[in-house]
Amino acid sequence: MTTDRLLLVEDSDFLGTQLQDALRGYNFAVAVVSTAREAARHVAQNEVDCVVTNYDLPDETGIALARDLPDSLPVLLLTTTELKSIAAEALEAGVTDFVHKDNIVGEMNIVANRVSVVVRAGRE
Numbered sequence: 001m002t003t004d005r006l007l008l009v010e011d012s013d014f015l016g017t018q019l020q021d022a023l024r025g026y027n028f029a030v031a032v033v034s035t036a037r038e039a040a041r042h043v044a045q046n047e048v049d050c051v052v053t054n055y056d057l058p059d060e061t062g063i064a065l066a067r068d069l070p071d072s073l074p075v076l077l078l079t080t081t082e083l084k085s086i087a088a089e090a091l092e093a094g095v096t097d098f099v100h101k102d103n104i105v106g107e108m109n110i111v112a113n114r115v116s117v118v119v120r121a122g123r124e
Contacts, residue, residue: 004119005046008032009039009053009065010078015104019052022108028115034058036065043069050119052111054101055079055086067093074118076111078104096121 006023010016011034020030031046033039036057043051051069053062055077063086066075074096079086083098090098096118099111 003027003029004049004115005029006031006115007039007042007046007048007051009036009051009057009062010034011054011056011058015054015101019104019108019111023052023112023115025108026112026116028112036060036062036068039065040068043073048073050074050076050115052076052078052115055081063090063093063095066090066095069094074121076114076118078111 006028008016008019008030016032020032023030031042033042036059051073053065055062062077071094075094076097076099077090077095078099078101080101097114099114
């Protein structure tokens with residue numbers, strides 16, 4: 001069984017640690033960065049199966065980051081923003097799926113399942 005390699009882009013240390021620990025519990029290898037610039041550098045230098053990114057990043061949005069990543073790389077967007085207001089732009093930029101961040105710490109199985117789905121879909 002191959003371990004899927006995730007890049008988590010999250011500027012909150014607390015949420016980043018919570019997500020990283022939870023996703024590792026689902027057998028994902030997780031690297032964490034806090035900015036879109038660091039994410040682009042990481043993707044250019046490492047094999048990554050999926051990017052899980054916060055919408056609000058210090059240097060740009062997760063949507064702008066998705067636009068800059070390879071089209072074949074699945075991107076899951078974490079957001080507190082109402083999806084209706086960003087969905088069309090996000091999908092056009094290459095975002096594969098969305099997870100709303102409300103109560104996300106208690107719902108890690110949902111995040112892990114979504115990541116698994118987008119990684120599998122990206123391989124097909």
